[in-house]
Amino acid sequence: MTRLAVVCGTTHTAGIEGISAAGASPDLMARTPAADAEILVYGRPAGSITPVSPTGCPTPAIVTRAARERLGFDPLIVDAGMAAATAAPTVSVGDRPGGDVREGAAVPNARRVFERAREFGSRLPDEELWIGETIPGGTTTAMAVLRALGEDWGVSSSLPDNPVALKRRVVREGLAASGLDGGTSDPLAAIEAVGDPVLAGVVGLVAGTVGTDARVTLAGGTQLLAAAACVRGLGIDAPLALATTSFVAHDTPAIRERARALECSLTVTDPRFSETHVAMERYLAGEAKEGVGMGGALALFAREGGEWERLHDRIEAVYDRCA
């Protein structure tokens, strides 16, 4: 059986002005993971909001849901620490949002989240497990964890103009506040200091599947690559795959070489979006790029030989339903 797990959480890092495009306001940002989970499970939000960026880019949850409606794979919402309650059914591995990485000690319960996710992952009976994420601000915490682990490379952004200078400053402050300027070889120490609860959950899930029959694919962009770096840093050499969108691969070409270095087989899928509908047009303009397992959902759709036009039609239908 094929399952797409989406690990959901919140980090106060997203509240830093200019960091994230997810949600149009701090309040919407906090509710974005909850709404994403509902869209994936129910086909529309079961609260009041559909996350839309300030410039009108709808959440990638719409794309993932559209692929799900075409393919029928099962979703699994893993709550690693959401600020707002979701009406979607969840498996909980965490109980609080992450802090602002500039203050250090951003995920004090990182080891507990990791352990709970690992235990849960070890019980999953699926043959094929795809793992995505939704956490506004997550590319910044991913960058911080990579820096802490000594990997210096760019990360993607949900904004058309990646606020790299801002992210670098935030990361630098976080590493200094955590006393990790010199780096660490312990991925969990890095997540604890400057990561986010979703990273702890994703890494735990992957660790849990070691020894099971599940083939694991990380479904997403640089946040999932950061998770892969943590997995390798833990000494886990099980096969790993990464599936992302052409939007991420275009924005962050280094992802190909980094995936290779981490022994992750990489699949990049171009969904052939057109400018005919806002739900696709903003991606062509460089927004969003990834999230909520979108890269994995697209890879599954391509693998099943789906026609892109049919996916586009369904994306429009889900968008209209969510509006």
Next chain:
Amino acid sequence: MTRLAVVCGTTHTAGIEGISAAGASPDLMARTPAADAEILVYGRPAGSITPVSPTGCPTPAIVTRAARERLGFDPLIVDAGMAAATAAPTVSVGDRPGGDVREGAAVPNARRVFERAREFGSRLPDEELWIGETIPGGTTTAMAVLRALGEDWGVSSSLPDNPVALKRRVVREGLAASGLDGGTSDPLAAIEAVGDPVLAGVVGLVAGTVGTDARVTLAGGTQLLAAAACVRGLGIDAPLALATTSFVAHDTPAIRERARALECSLTVTDPRFSETHVAMERYLAGEAKEGVGMGGALALFAREGGEWERLHDRIEAVYDRCA
């Protein structure tokens, strides 16, 4: 979209010797709802057990899951108060098992469970909602609630020989302990005194869908009919349907007349089980009869024009996978 919600919970009433066939021991009984949820969601238990009665009848979750694998409807696990944790994703509306009804005040948090389920139900965006249950001992608590509401009629049992005398004694003790010998017209007072958390959750879910677009079908036997009686007792006159198995209708013929009296349209489905496999044979011998939404899953299968032999094959496959 079509969704099957299964409201899961535990009542210490199930621990009374001879009351329930679900699970072969008190420990297994406590873990039955958790395992049922896993079988429905994952296709096999994600813990260690598959619930099997002392005489070898496997849980009806296997039948419901088999129908799901043929039809593709979405499951929704609602935790109204389970004694054991499940690895299935859940929406939680309760936080503790119900007590032994003989002691009265069996569900002190019944109104809170009802309210949470109602709030959740009001947010569900499904066009079609089927609601089933899994709670060992639930036919006894259903009988107690019906008695408290002044309805005196038989209930079904998961055992081939329904321990009616035992149930009546348990119910009588519960009503006496609660001071409800004279009955009550308040369904929530009845559930609070001698019901179980699953009844509170089911009734809340149904109440929550009033005013939404959802068509609601109660998927199960006399426990769901007891829920319908509570819904009507609350003054809710929205359309309601009940879908159950031929095994229940055969065991409790009065269900037809009672459904009519409660203005529930009744669908009875005979899955044409054969004696070729234990997963079906024990039902023909009068065991289990219903549960985990089985009657609803069968009705959906029949509505879609499914061939029974294909369902039988799938039941065997799920059974073998769970064994």
